[in-house]
Amino acid sequence: MSDNSSKWVLRASNLARRYGSGCPYCTTLTGPDHDTNQCQVCGTVIACSGISFDLGEAETLGIVGESGSGKSTVMQLVNLSNPADTGELWYRSLGTSNAEPINLLALDKFARRVFRNQQLGIVHQRPELGLNMNFTVGGNVAEKLLMAGWRNVGQIRQRASELMQLTELPPSRLDDDPHTFSGGMLQRVQISKALSSNPAVLLLDEVTTGLDLSVQARVLDLIKRLQWELRIAMLVVSHDLGVIKQLASRTVVLKNGQMVEHGLTDQILEDPQHPYTQLLVSSTL
């Protein structure tokens, strides 16, 4: 059976994260039906709960929702930078045949950090979260390589130049200060850095938010090109259905920390089922 559904790279199952002590009423009093993710009894904020999805090989999955819907929390959980309270996050290497899936949340800190460095690449909305603005552009791109044990400056610079070319940045600016770069260029630097370790999954957190429309378009075009050329699995978080439409083949809709709908992106756009999704679709410009 060559069902594509078995070819996942990353599988989230019932991920949840809460901030607060929690009480027996939390689950019944929060969520989209109550239009809040704060429990009225104990005050606990359920950032997200019951998050389950598969990310296939070379596939792009969109996560859409309004501010406070838990999008970024989900991204942090997947990026292993924020520990999930419950649930599992499975990863399966597609390079080697019959590789056993591993539960990333069960890894110790060392293994988790190595995994994050080698197999995950993240691009943040704000470049200063993903880059060290005191280092040169080349130094930022080199960070993951150095962490992976590269110890040859010449080779590191060679690789950084190639990555800059890949992301349409002039390699001549390798040794420049990030402060001298525009917002769109900084996103490209972040993408270069994220891709430097040839990760299995690229995480994009609101990458085009806050950029000019024309710059947004060029960054999106770059990401689309990378989808084709690198055939890398991507997880795209955005509040903008337009971005999701252009990048993702499947989409998950979040509201108040819970998944209200998931499906093929064209189906979400043309036949939204949940009232919130209908509102979201009708709100696109």
Added chain:
Amino acid sequence: MKQPDSLKALITQLTAPSEEATSSDREQEEDTLYNFGFIDEDSKREVRRKLLKAVAIPGHLVPFASRDLPVAKGWGTGGLQITLALVKPDDTLKVIDQGDDDSVNAVNLRRFIQKTTNLQVTTDTLEATIVQTRHRVPEEPLGEDQILVLQVPMADPLRWVEPSIERSTEMHAEADYAPIWVYMYESVVRSGDVDISSQYPVMVEERYLMDTTPAPRYDVPALHMSKTLYLYGAGREKRIYAIPPYSRVAPLEFEDYPFKTEQKPGQACEKCGSTATYLTQHYIEAKSVDGTASHSATNGTEGYWAFFCSDTSYCNKRKKVI
């Protein structure tokens, strides 16, 4: 594995009953109005405990309760507390500052220790059982029965790249040293080579990143597989760390930019002629006819820069032999 003598010495000292139990010491204590070694026994015990921990985890920063001393913090109080916690009445002490036995800081610390312990002091490296030093490792090779105590101004090498102590502790715990490597890369990019002149970061036993104190790069190779126990104390930052004897210590370096010491071929000490020691530059003023020093600006004759051994005791020894 054979236990080096210095470690044994430390352990016996820590397990042995306190020296103050003897009546003669009690007399001395009354004489001087100070406890033996100035600080009280509980504080010494704290330092010793933390020293044991530091020796057990080579290169790891161990927080300790740093006491106030009649010396300003930042003037060697970390090293001083280690020395005071370690000394026994039969120890021989040497104190140096930048290799010099006679600089103000070295003399003051030596006097202070002598006054509160009545120890025998020396300037000969080979005679000393404990050497307290700032910035330098003595030129003469130290043995297994000696302990080198270093005064540390900045304990955490990650301070350069991570201002938050909380975060840098986490980074040490996870051996997350990528930022310091980026710092090294940056320094190659900006100046053509690694431009860290002192406080060169090293990896101890391939696990912990360690600051070598503002010792020159020249002294870094001496740490690797050394016979001597190295103890580092930062009084202001309240940290102790150690390199036990025969530990692997490797400076951070790139394949294409290997670690280099400052030493240049052809340079020799003007006093003893040594070419294999760490040299410092000194400005020698021109002497006028009557033999008194005069400023070059006033009479037109110029002085010059001369190289001398930084380790004065070693230099004097060589001079005597010649």
Added chain:
Amino acid sequence: MQKTVSAAPPLLEVRGLQKYFQLHLLANRRAEPPPTNTNPTGTPLSDTPPTATVPTINPIKDVSFTARSRNVLLIRGRSGAGKTTILKCIYRTYLTSGGEIWYDSLNLGRIDLSSASEAAILQLREHELGYCSQFLKVLPRVPALDVVAEPLVRCGMKATEARAEAALWLARLGLEESRWQAYPITFSGGEQQRLNLARAFIASPRLLLLDEPTASLDPHSKSIVLEMISEAKARGVGIIVVSHDTQALESLADEIFWLADS
């Protein structure tokens, strides 16, 4: 029904297909189900709307038909009868509300498109299903040539080869070479339609869904499209066409399915 037709294996079986749309938002107001909680006097709370069921549109009720390989099925019906809805349900752009859509897949075996996993549908779309919508919906800032070549690249073909193949189709459909690098948004309706058709045909799917393929085309282009359809049919492709242009397509159709008004 002709003998040859019934001999061909069923490629797609639609059984009792139903589709309705729940409109939760109507005239900028959110429709809510009737409130269950009442105040002590037994009368409903005053701030809930008096009419409170979710309005529903139900274009398709109980539709069944079979499509076969090497066969053209023409779906006819009045405007708004739900012809396009059927195609979108098969392609999973719409979720099915009831019934089954059994498809005989080469790779996945017999599979119900209305309940198959999203990953399976994506795989089928890549390799077996072709869909030509009534209106071209493409991503902005992609040159016409790349729009057509995309399905081939998705199947794993190299970009240069895919573009060469796409050029052949565009040339055949009579699109000037000077426009191939232009963005489709600048194209006329007819040109967009031809692009759309090329995109559907290029990856040689096993089942082609065509929504008004000949609308807004001049007679010459129309004849080329009809030629393309009959060629595909000869190759063994099963084709489902929705069209008002019965005159042109009836001659090609092996079967006609009349969609009654709901």
